[in-house]
Amino acid sequence: MMTIKNYVRAQSLEEAYTLNQSRRNKIIGGMVWMKMTSLNINTAIDLCDLGLDTIEETDTAFSIGCMATLRQLETHEGLNAYTCGAMKKAVQDIVGVQFRNCATVGGSVYGRFGFSDVLTVLLAMDCSVELYKGGIIPLEKFAAMMKDNDILVRIHIQKTPARFSYEAMRAQRTDFPVLTVAASTLGKLAVGARPMRAMVMPFSGDDIDTIAEQAANTIPTAKNLRGSKEYRTHLVKVLTKRALEGLYGN
Amino acid sequence: MEIKLILNGKAVTDHIEADTLLLDFVRAHGCYSVKRGCETSNCGLCTVLMDGKPVLSCSTLAARADGHEITTLEGLQEEAADFVGFIADQGAEQCGFCNPGFVMNTIALLRENPDPTDDEIRQFLAGNLCRCSGYEGQLRGIRNYLDQRGGRHGI
Numbered sequence: 001m002m003t004i005k006n007y008v009r010a011q012s013l014e015e016a017y018t019l020n021q022s023r024r025n026k027i028i029g030g031m032v033w034m035k036m037t038s039l040n041i042n043t044a045i046d047l048c049d050l051g052l053d054t055i056e057e058t059d060t061a062f063s064i065g066c067m068a069t070l071r072q073l074e075t076h077e078g079l080n081a082y083t084c085g086a087m088k089k090a091v092q093d094i095v096g097v098q099f100r101n102c103a104t105v106g107g108s109v110y111g112r113f114g115f116s117d118v119l120t121v122l123l124a125m126d127c128s129v130e131l132y133k134g135g136i137i138p139l140e141k142f143a144a145m146m147k148d149n150d151i152l153v154r155i156h157i158q159k160t161p162a163r164f165s166y167e168a169m170r171a172q173r174t175d176f177p178v179l180t181v182a183a184s185t186l187g188k189l190a191v192g193a194r195p196m197r198a199m200v201m202p203f204s205g206d207d208i209d210t211i212a213e214q215a216a217n218t219i220p221t222a223k224n225l226r227g228s229k230e231y232r233t234h235l236v237k238v239l240t241k242r243a244l245e246g247l248y249g250n
Numbered sequence: 251m252e253i254k255l256i257l258n259g260k261a262v263t264d265h266i267e268a269d270t271l272l273l274d275f276v277r278a279h280g281c282y283s284v285k286r287g288c289e290t291s292n293c294g295l296c297t298v299l300m301d302g303k304p305v306l307s308c309s310t311l312a313a314r315a316d317g318h319e320i321t322t323l324e325g326l327q328e329e330a331a332d333f334v335g336f337i338a339d340q341g342a343e344q345c346g347f348c349n350p351g352f353v354m355n356t357i358a359l360l361r362e363n364p365d366p367t368d369d370e371i372r373q374f375l376a377g378n379l380c381r382c383s384g385y386e387g388q389l390r391g392i393r394n395y396l397d398q399r400g401g402r403h404g405i
Contacts, residue, residue, distance in 0.1 A: 004268045005268060005269075007251060030309070031311065035291070035308075044313075092373065095377050096355075097359075097374055097377055098297050098304045098355065102291070102306055102310060
């Protein structure tokens, strides 16, 4: 059972960053995943007073604060119009509405969880993360980095003209996904819940069968209690096909 | 540490430990409708409204609720009374343990979408688990309530 000795609502990113340099202190995000750990936290750092809980849209980009919830992603009209509904589809089966009102975008992306729908769908976009000290870096690079004590402040999505689609296989609704696939006409195929961190396979052309075959041969998978390596590799092919059909039609 | 919040319309000030969960806080203040269920953020038994939005009180620190408005079923008796009879008529509440969570989330649904389709009801209530009934009774109860008040979206 997780314990917390002190609780601080940071009044600046600098204060949060300074506190976060101690290994016994943690930024708590939405806390839905962290609370299931047995961490003994000295100081829980809460970013809820920093105004980072909004999704801002301009003509060219979205800027998503790290404390925005998954429910905000699900219901944001502009984001869902731009992503052809892929954003909503990616998060709508993550447990329930109450969970998605708690879970934060920052927590989901920073955690780079092997089961993450959110990381998968964002990787198919022209997306970057803004780190307090590390600056703005491509999400694909961030997804592969080791965790450190920097703070993920915002997610930036450029409105590069494109179409998007999202597919996931779940044993049943609200469960963790067995495999997730997001595709875009930007030539990005993202595969997650492999069950390792989501990764991107660039592709070109619109030969759906060839790209699906290439994905199954290229994307590493592994087993866990939700599925075998062989089953996941089969799903890579099937869900890639469905995602590309979503982009290009049958 | 000291927190101040509005609980069911009343100002509450209390001293808490840093890791006190909102679930334990509201129960300590007499809101026994809020249940501890799975403890893995999955079952929805602990649903409360925080500034009007349904959240899992088992996964929310009481400290984060400082300065916010928290509502439990104890504060929504009148609003709930409109439709809980329809759920009971279907025998949907067998052991009844999940019922407060279902009612809280149904209230949140109907505030956001007063005339949902059956699929929208299923989608919104997907985070409320019931181990007795199979969910069809709850769905029929909510559907009957919506139909009697002139809902347009039947099955």
